[in-house]
Amino acid sequence: MRWNEITSLEFEEGVKKCEGVCLLSLGVIERHGDHLPMGIDYMKAYDFADMASKLEPAIVFPPFYIGSVTAAAFEPGTFALDIPLFLKVLDATCAEIARNGLKKIILVNAHGGNIVPIQTFLKMQLDSRRDYVVYQCSHSFGPKAAAAKGRLYKETGTDPMKEHGGAYETAVGLYLYPEMTKMDKILPPEAGADNPRLTNVLGLDVTTPIDWNAKHLVHLSGYGGDSTVEHGKEICKCIAEDIAETIRKVKKDNLSLALMKEFFDKANK
Ligand SMILES: [Zn+2]
Structure with missing residues (x-):
């Protein structure tokens, strides 16, 4: 159920039907x-959520494109707000969603x-009292998605750790956005290979703010030239099923909010 495509009356009914999720x-x-x-x-995040909501009812908030992407600020077209502002907008968005009765x-x-800013965001949830719970859906989504992605990596001989514009995203692009996925423009495998210039100096135990940029010369990680629309279709289906399973678990969960209330009471917050 897409929040922006229903009427106010339908929204009220939707909150009940979706059990506040x-x-x-x-x-x-x-x-x-x-x-x-x-x-x-x-x-794709929105489309995964949308597909999952058709398997297990939930209200889907409109596409949200503010995030942590400062490392790509030098590339034309990047929309990079500061990370503290992203977290502030995310927090205000969650509070507004909850004010409308969606407490999960x-x-x-x-x-x-x-991934890392979201982990911080979850910790920030205990900074002040709130009457709702924010759940983080695993970035890998779940076991079905992991298996489908595993098949893709095996069949294309690609590295699962290299995924920015690589095999997985190309497969998803071919399935969900065929008219926007231009396989004739794909860069060669060397372009998405890691460059060790900074690890050669610091090793693997020392990290810096510029690690990603040092490693990825053209802001690309991996190669998607062997991905197919069939891979994309299977992965999307599995991701939707995994998210639907998460929705079912969250609907059953009455403990998280009770524990948060207990925490705020004890902490005098
Ligand atoms: Zn991406």
Whole structure:
């Protein structure tokens, strides 16, 4: 059930039908090689959430394209707000969703750079009292998606750790956004290979703010030239099923909010 496509009256009924569960998809706008649309992260996050809501009812918040993407700020078209502002907008968005009666908010994230800020965001939930729970849907979504992605990596001989504009996103692009996925523009495998210039100096135990940029010369990780629409279709189906399973679990959960209330009472917050 898409929040922006229903009437106010239908929304009220929808909150009850969906048992107060809202899906908030997260992604960004940044370069994804030369063959994928810059919005693929936020678009696919929304489409995954939308597909899942058809398997297990939930209200789907409109596409959300503010995220942590500062490392790509040098690429034309990147929309990079500061990370503290992203977290502030995300917090205000969750509060507004909850004010409308949706007290269980599941974050469906499809951008790697958001993973760490989201973990911080979850910790921030205990900073002040709130009457709702924010759940983080695993970035890998779940076991079905992991298996489908595993088959893709095996069949294309690609590295699962290299996924920015690589095999997985190209497969998803071919299935969900065929007219925007330009396989004739795909960059060669060397373009998405890791460059060890900084690890040669610091090793693997020392990290810096510029690691990603040092490693990825053209802001690309991986190669999608062997991905197919069939891979994309299977992966999307599995991701939707995994998210639907998360929605079912969240609907059954009455403990998280009770524990948060107990925490705020004890902490005098
Ligand atoms: Zn991406």
